[in-house]
Amino acid sequence: MQPPLRSERIACAVAIYCGMLLLPAFARADWLEERTVGLFEVRSEFSLADDRGQSLLAELPELRNDIESMLGIEANDRPIEVNLFGTRRSYQRFLSVRVPEGASRVALFVQGTDRSRVYVYRHRGFEVDVRHECTHAILHNALPYVPMWLDEGFAEYFEVPAGLRASGNPHHRSVRRALLLRWRPSLAALESMDELDEMNGNDYRDSWAWVHFMLHGPQQARQSLSNYLYDVRIGNPAGQLSERLAAQLPEPQRQLARHFRSFKSL
Numbered sequence: 001m002q003p004p005l006r007s008e009r010i011a012c013a014v015a016i017y018c019g020m021l022l023l024p025a026f027a028r029a030d031w032l033e034e035r036t037v038g039l040f041e042v043r044s045e046f047s048l049a050d051d052r053g054q055s056l057l058a059e060l061p062e063l064r065n066d067i068e069s070m071l072g073i074e075a076n077d078r079p080i081e082v083n084l085f086g087t088r089r090s091y092q093r094f095l096s097v098r099v100p101e102g103a104s105r106v107a108l109f110v111q112g113t114d115r116s117r118v119y120v121y122r123h124r125g126f127e128v129d130v131r132h133e134c135t136h137a138i139l140h141n142a143l144p145y146v147p148m149w150l151d152e153g154f155a156e157y158f159e160v161p162a163g164l165r166a167s168g169n170p171h172h173r174s175v176r177r178a179l180l181l182r183w184r185p186s187l188a189a190l191e192s193m194d195e196l197d198e199m200n201g202n203d204y205r206d207s208w209a210w211v212h213f214m215l216h217g218p219q220q221a222r223q224s225l226s227n228y229l230y231d232v233r234i235g236n237p238a239g240q241l242s243e244r245l246a247a248q249l250p251e252p253q254r255q256l257a258r259h260f261r262s263f264k265s266l
């Protein structure tokens, strides 16, 4: 799989969508298909009847199951509306009225009070965007809040097909190159970021790397993540994951680098 263009890496946004809008006719999409699969209400301007469309539809409930089982969380029943546009132009036309601040982005997740909404347009590899944005939607269904860096780290992790998540993410190559330059990503620096626009491509990679380390690394790291998500879920003060990791294992940054030096990726 080709890695997405860098611009797509910083394409998504989390925002609050509320209220009803009276919309001009040009902002309506021409939905060719409307399908419901589990939580997901999929509306598409292009046919989903072919193998690629059917595969995408089948993946959505599997994505939910994978996220829930790997992270020990449970999404609620609030629907996730997935809007698929045939072209970037129709995507931008639609969003320019409904979510104008998101129209310049390549894909979008919007958390509403009634439901979550995902907006993606068809292009080469657009399924990556669908998985990425739907990961945000599932996380925000299940948890009262998710720190931005962790939200993006999980979305980067789950955006590739299930069989590639552990070993075949394009970020593995980038990490291998970074390791040659004494890569020591600071989790505290990622935690200090508040705005999506502050994150560059390396920050997305590093967020993914910390997630990968906590899912596939030492037992103490996995336990730190599990405990953190449990506290977030039940409303306990959760603090910062960097502090939890530092309390559980010595020199987390060194261990992160060691994890990727020894991890066998595809």
Ligand SMILES: [Zn+2]
Pocket (backbone or CB within 6 Å): 012, 013, 132, 136, 151, 152, 155
């Ligand atoms: Zn994202």
